[in-house]
Amino acid sequence: MQLESLYQEIILDHYRRPHHKxxxxxxxxxxxxxxxxCGDEVTLRVALKDAGAEPAVADxxxxxxGCSISQASVSVMSExxxxxxxxxxxxxxxxxxxxxxxxxxxxPDEDVLGxxxxxxxxxxxxxxxxxxLLGWMAWKDATAQAMRDEE
Amino acid sequence: MTLDVARIRKDFPIxxxxxxxxxxxxxxxxxxxxxxxxxxxxxxxxxxxxxNANIHRANHELGEEATEAYEGARIKAAQFIxxxxxxxxxxxxxxxxxxxxxxxxxxxxRGGRFRLGPGDEIVITEMEHHSNIVPWQMLCERTGAxxxxxxxxxxxxxxxxSATGELINERTKLVALVHQSNVLGTVNPVxxxxxxxxxxxxxxxxxxxxxxxxxxxxxxxLGADFLGFTGHKLCGPxxxxxxxxxxxxxxxxxxxxxxxxxxxxxxxxxxxxxPPPHKFEAGTMPIAQAVGLGVAMDYLNEVGRDAIxxxxxxxxxxxxxxxAGIEGVRIMGPLTPANRGAAISFEVDGVHPHDxxxxxxxxxxxxxxxxxxxxxxxxxxxVQASTRASFYLYNTLDEVDALAAGIREAQRFFAVA
Numbered sequence: 394m395q396l397e398s399l400y401q402e403i404i405l406d407h408y409r410r411p412h413h414k415x416x417x418x419x420x421x422x423x424x425x426x427x428x429x430x431c432g433d434e435v436t437l438r439v440a441l442k443d444a445g446a447e448p449a450v451a452d453x454x455x456x457x458x459g460c461s462i463s464q465a466s467v468s469v470m471s472e473x474x475x476x477x478x479x480x481x482x483x484x485x486x487x488x489x490x491x492x493x494x495x496x497x498x499x500x501p502d503e504d505v506l507g508x509x510x511x512x513x514x515x516x517x518x519x520x521x522x523x524x525x526l527l528g529w530m531a532w533k534d535a536t537a538q539a540m541r542d543e544e
Numbered sequence: 545m546t547l548d549v550a551r552i553r554k555d556f557p558i559x560x561x562x563x564x565x566x567x568x569x570x571x572x573x574x575x576x577x578x579x580x581x582x583x584x585x586x587x588x589x590x591x592x593x594x595x596n597a598n599i600h601r602a603n604h605e606l607g608e609e610a611t612e613a614y615e616g617a618r619i620k621a622a623q624f625i626x627x628x629x630x631x632x633x634x635x636x637x638x639x640x641x642x643x644x645x646x647x648x649x650x651x652x653x654r655g656g657r658f659r660l661g662p663g664d665e666i667v668i669t670e671m672e673h674h675s676n677i678v679p680w681q682m683l684c685e686r687t688g689a690x691x692x693x694x695x696x697x698x699x700x701x702x703x704x705x706s707a708t709g710e711l712i713n714e715r716t717k718l719v720a721l722v723h724q725s726n727v728l729g730t731v732n733p734v735x736x737x738x739x740x741x742x743x744x745x746x747x748x749x750x751x752x753x754x755x756x757x758x759x760x761x762x763x764x765x766l767g768a769d770f771l772g773f774t775g776h777k778l779c780g781p782x783x784x785x786x787x788x789x790x791x792x793x794x795x796x797x798x799x800x801x802x803x804x805x806x807x808x809x810x811x812x813x814x815x816x817x818x819p820p821p822h823k824f825e826a827g828t829m830p831i832a833q834a835v836g837l838g839v840a841m842d843y844l845n846e847v848g849r850d851a852i853x854x855x856x857x858x859x860x861x862x863x864x865x866x867x868a869g870i871e872g873v874r875i876m877g878p879l880t881p882a883n884r885g886a887a888i889s890f891e892v893d894g895v896h897p898h899d900x901x902x903x904x905x906x907x908x909x910x911x912x913x914x915x916x917x918x919x920x921x922x923x924x925x926x927v928q929a930s931t932r933a934s935f936y937l938y939n940t941l942d943e944v945d946a947l948a949a950g951i952r953e954a955q956r957f958f959a960v961a
Contacts, residue, residue, distance in 0.1 A: 395564070395565070395906060396902070396903060396906050396957060399902065400899075400902075400957070405958075430914055431897070431898055431913060431914040431915065431929050432914060432915045432919060432922065432928050432929045433898075433928075433929070434928075458928050459896060459898075459928075460896035460897070460898035460899050461896060461898075461899050461958070462898070462899075518902070521898070521902070524898060
């Protein structure tokens, strides 16, 4: 039975008790992303702050509807990324995307991805990769908008 | 007339497959696409091995054979839906293309009954597949016509016909509606709506993608002016579908795609067009696929379309009873088999359809999760997404029981039961 390798306990925990859910003020950009194949959707807000030489992620909040994978993923992502400099957060995002595209072959780096390594099993199910990426892509989009608005 | 499901299953090689590490396959996704019997698979191979040539334009024996096989499939398709004449049958890629064909042809009309403009109305329904919504939205954008629609009454999955008199009026040019809903299973009273449309001079297009594969369908009985379906849901190959239209309409309607084979004469300045159906079949068509579709229709006729319908009604009755017996499961659409096809969409409280589908897949049970290309319908019912199980002639009562057990397993896994 492969179900347990896909739905790791961390994923089910975040699904049942999502972190940072519920839209918050203040924020610099808000985006709405949808997975058109299943209708899963997320509205996500990003607030940035100045932290020395470069901006950092001050806050992420969201409202979302969807499957356990998409809900847990946006929760884990928020937990992982809030407080990080934007450049480091983008690198973490890149690492997560690479893990999702690995077809179950990659050895995830826990130092970079933290709890998000629990999603490694998702990469073996092509139909679920978009679920895991929904929140991450929304964050990346919102951050790009916030950076543009700053300039 | 009964159906020997064990014998039928032997005709479908894929049903022997094991999936997800050795689970037997329970394929409950035929409303999405059906599986193919050996007879259809062999027909494709035989066509390519023995008769392959282009049609209508090859001066050799193979060309004659290919043309005869292709045009033979057109005759079979006409008979399959009770059409008066095979020249009323246009081959298309699928029903989406068939509906787009009518929509674009109407948009191309400069005069006559197909011309559309501001003040004209097209009527659809809230339970349509996106393929019977979006082409009409696009046509209305191009022409300035107005799109209107029948609403659904709620979870019982019926069209709200109380609005018929107001919706279908002297401004209505076309009413496009689904015969059997791909989500709710509801079989709509097409005849009643068609009569109302004809009374005001409007045309009627019927999306029969989910009905033609599963029950006897007669275009005249339905009162349709156009009717479309797709081959791959009816045991045929992908890439081939049928648009039927009344002969006088096909003669008057301007062409959609221009190109080879659809012309009568071509000058540099202008062209005249071939008579229907060839007027609407530009370029080299999916020839082997049309032949395969003809063989699929032979196959279903041989099994007996009444027998197939009766078998599916048995599966449906069992599935409705089983699913209704699971606490936390809510069925969308009619709860009894009357006027209902064997596609059942449902919600499981506390478990997202993607997750239900994943657990079922792990047990070898193939279903579909999502909005099934009917987003407005899901929105109307207040449902973000649903799980759908759909049955066909090769499914068994044991598979219905496996589905119910799988849903309970998903509830256990996600700790909601």
